[in-house]
Amino acid sequence: MHLNPRLVAPIMKHRIEVCKRIPGPKSKSMLARFRELNGGWGVPLPFVQTVEGDGCYFKDVDGNTLMDFASQIASNPLGYNHPDMKETVKQYTHTAPVKIAGQDFIAREHLDLLEELIKITPSHLNSAFLINSGAEAVENAIKICMRSKPGSTYGVSFEEAFHGRTLGALSLTNTKRVHKKGFWAFNTKRLPFDSTAPQELEDMLRREGGDDSCAFVIVEPVQGEGGYRPAPKKMLQGIRRACDAHNIPFICDEIQSGIGRTGEWWAFQHYGITPDAMTAGKGLQIGATIANRKLFPAESGAISSTWGGGALIDMALAVTTIKAIKKHKLLSHNKRMGNYMKKQLLELQFRHQRVSGARGLGLMLAFDLPTKEERDAFLLACLQKGLVLLGCGQRGVRLIPPYVVEKEQADEAMQVMRQSLAKQEKLGPEIKKYEKCGDHPI
Template sequence: MKKTRDVIPGPKAMRVIDTMKKHAYDSTFVYSLVVSHGHNCIIEDIDGNKYLDFTSNIGSCPLGYSHPDIVEILAQYSSNGTYKIAGQDFYCQEHADLAENISTILPSGFKTFFINSGAEAVENAIKMAYKKMGPLPGISCTGAFHGRTLGALSFTFSRPVQKYNFPELPSKRIKFCTNDNDPELDAAEKILKENKVAFILTEIIQGEGGYNVASKKFISNLRKFATRYGVPLILDEVQSGIGHTGKWWAFEHYGIKPDIMSTAKALQIGATAFSKKFDPMQRSVLSSTWGGGNRIDMAVGSRVIQVIKRDKLLENATKMGHILKTGLVEMVGKKGVINVRGLGLMVGIEFDSTAHRDKKLVELFKHGLMTLGAGQKSMRIIPPLIITKEQIQEGLDIMHKVLMRT
């Protein structure tokens, strides 16, 4: 891999960044990467600098970049001018294909509604629950991130900047428990005994919240309480779904099933999947102009599922994740690294402070490794599912070099 230049950003990148700062909202940009193209697990910027990608664009590129199967799909659509249609008003083959493909990896008896994004997937998940249960409060977790649209944002509880001064739907908050001995494991039942609620909503691995991994007893209890009190359990798999944990869905590690779930990112479009008993059974309750109408993205989503099956990438995620986590655990207790946690290729590294984490993010980038922050002081690692042992080791070498110095 080509070494990065001493001066970053380069001149071409700086021109793009200056234009952005002048004309666009300065949102959550982490460092001065201006993407040009990529191959395998490598991204190249417009000045020719190459970076090993340990973000897969926050899980949205599970097959890395320029994968031959994906390039083939894109080539097929290069001359099709009808690549985007009003997908809830008109049918297309790609919609049917993706619905059929995702059904092979969903719990038995589930149906799917496609929309644009992860936030919209959560929005429609809670709408399905409201439709069945009525406009009641929902139970959600501390540290949760479910999206930035106002409904999803009501149940997000990651960072104050994401919520300040925005209106909220009613929510009952419980602790996201990561330890089977946590005294608040039964907090949801205490709420359910005293209140009528519309749903319980949680992630299995908190994404934006810091890659915190739920305790098995906590998730088991939520499933049990939801069933006992007749409340739907909604699981948010927007970031964790489609193989990143070594299984299709993170909840499979826990031996339970949701009633409703959200996914997106690796699927290329948003999807709300649901047990048929939560089907609104009434036309026009749910709709979306482009949901089911992004024909290229749906075709790519179908191929992603097929390639993961064909190339046994769930197994690769499990094996490579073990190597990655083992290499990172060696750093715990040294130079401000206080914890490493995760499942498969979703691994979080917690630092002793936000400032320390942010400093190391930039240093890793300058050494050719892309990572991202999560939560207050954690770093998230989520490489493409195709990553090799050699690439994992290259990334670990860079991390040891950067993280183990002051």
């Protein structure tokens, strides 16, 4: 199967082209100003991008053409300027207001998105609640579970889990200390992210006041920020069984792994299980809590928010994303391209001693380097050769290309990675100096 030729027809040069050393002068000065004015700071890679782009490629403000294998942290599934998205955008150029208070005032876009979402979830997950961000989708998933278990006192997440940074979601997040340091947390307990988890859960329930005390178990079927680790089958299936046996709502957080990234609409479909509630975000560009209607509180106003799904155009674009994935058969494309790229990663691992743990499902791929320092230097080296990649976990490198990726782009990315690794291997213990050569301004 080939993609619609319009998806790959270049409107700009379809190859990496680094004409100014990265970061270029414009990026440098904008980053410095941004750092002064912006309340938070977490920019991992030194460039400032433009909206000019096509498929996997975009231009930065210095005129470099870069290849994006980070997909805006998995939140740009169709790549830059996808023709279907542009068609939808055209319909909204004269629309005002662009944003409505979407939980209290309803528009057609809201209903369209609910209907499209419900079509791609298991049949018992027949209602959704739209919200501004992924973290808020998690907040609302745990809130509806708490409501359904009035006497409960705690919730359960996993080691290395990432569920967001709002206080409820943050209480369940266990990746980096920097996320949690100094912030209050509510009562949560942790399970190991391995096949001992179901037994650990049984023991925990016995120890901690029985079935009624536990409000929910939440898990990422493929851990995202924590290291792109697919859960062992035995673990997910065992947790599902234990939750059934003890009447505990089981939530799958599909914010990073959902909307087709792994080659199925939802990563839990690889495991032959279904959750009681789930979340979506990133790829949808809107947060969504999805569950059976009966799990949502019957009392009006029990959960709400002003925007409830963002701007009208956001909801229309989310519908377009789902329809484009169906129309262009991107689920099977993602599986096929994922297998192709995983083979390439295994080959990289075979040829380079420093590479280990090549892994992934569909287009959610990763490998490890020996240390965090080497990983960070590698990401910078790739960027300076025009390839945008992100880290994950302690020392992982993740590959999250847009769904329009083809073999040519995968090969081009792989060549950059091979060159960067070869350079690093030559430098050996000088790696720290090399990192400085990157002239990273942050």
